[in-house]
Amino acid sequence: MDNPIGNRSLMLRYVLLAIGWLSVALGVIGIFLPVLPTTPFLLLAAACFARSSPRFYHWLVEHPRLGPWIRNYLDGNGIPLKGKVYAIGLMWASILLSCYLVPLPWARAFMLTSAVLVTVYILRQKTLHKP
The missing domain is CATH 1.10.287 (Helix Hairpins)
Incomplete structure (x- = not known):
């Protein structure tokens, strides 16, 4: 089976990583600032990392503070x-x-x-x- 990340252009991977990290930053700010939604930004980050870096995806999903926000959605809990x-x-x-x-x-x-x-x-x- 081909590696889906390996087939992506290097530029696209960098763009996805940049969007992912920006989303993580906005999600973390959203934890403290009630105007920004945390969950959608962290889900966007997870989606970007899943398509660009398995290492960052696993870091985010397994993170002790940020991971539960994403896992609840991915596990079908809502x-x-x-x-x-x-x-x-x-x-x-x-x-x-x-x-x-x-x-x-x-x-x-x-x-x-x-x-x-x-x-x-x-x-x-x-x-x-x-x-």
């Missing part, structure tokens, strides 16, 4: 309600601001359609209830 609320709220705020700033009707339609689909996806995910 997303915390706070994560869902922040993800949907910030997404809609940014989409609506973008729609205000971009006057092109086709771009607005694309952004709004994307926001609706992502909202439906997030809402359909199981909600993680703390014990």
Whole structure:
């Protein structure tokens, strides 16, 4: 079986690593700053690391503080309600601001359609209830 990471261009791997580390930083900031959602950023980091560096992926998923945020989703336990609320709220705020700033009707339609689909996806995910 081919190594999926080995088939990616070096530039793409670096871009994915950069996005992954930026997402980790934003996720950690989100733990302390209630305006930023932690779970979506850490999930994005895990997805980027899974496609660019198995070492960083395993580090993140097994991390004693950050790992549980990701493992709960990956294990099918769901997303915390706070994560869902922040993800949907910030997404809609940014989409609506973008729609205000971009006057092109086709771009607005694309952004709004994307926001609706992502909202439906997030809402359909199981909600993680703390014990």
